[in-house]
Amino acid sequence: MQWLAIALGGALGSLLRFAAVGYLTPLLGIRFPLGTFIVNIVGSFLIGVAYVLLVEKTTLSAEWRLFFITGVLGGFTTFSAFSLEILQLWQTGYVLNALIYASSSVIVGLLMAFSGMALTQKFF
Numbered sequence: 001m002q003w004l005a006i007a008l009g010g011a012l013g014s015l016l017r018f019a020a021v022g023y024l025t026p027l028l029g030i031r032f033p034l035g036t037f038i039v040n041i042v043g044s045f046l047i048g049v050a051y052v053l054l055v056e057k058t059t060l061s062a063e064w065r066l067f068f069i070t071g072v073l074g075g076f077t078t079f080s081a082f083s084l085e086i087l088q089l090w091q092t093g094y095v096l097n098a099l100i101y102a103s104s105s106v107i108v109g110l111l112m113a114f115s116g117m118a119l120t121q122k123f124f
Helices: 002-028 034-056 062-076 078-091 095-123
Strands: none
Touching: 002 034, 002 062, 034 062, 034 078, 062 078, 078 095
């Protein structure tokens, strides 16, 4: 049942991201990923709200927590999960781990995307 909750929530979150990015990105008329930026910021805020309301403050079933947090918000933006994990590390006293995780994820992620693009362009 948990897999189904995550799958349905993920589908909903992905559709919401697609709609938001498709609507928001052209608004500025400049080369800036406004839709993705807003989705990431809103998603980060919402995962903070959802964590407190659905994990700390209620006795909601695991399936509903997974539907909203892992499914909907995970499908909406994985950046929200990234932000929450950094905050959890920081709040539990693992400040150095939080900083290493944040910086290495961005740097290594960019390097891997660049490497993937470069290799694919070279061979195709």
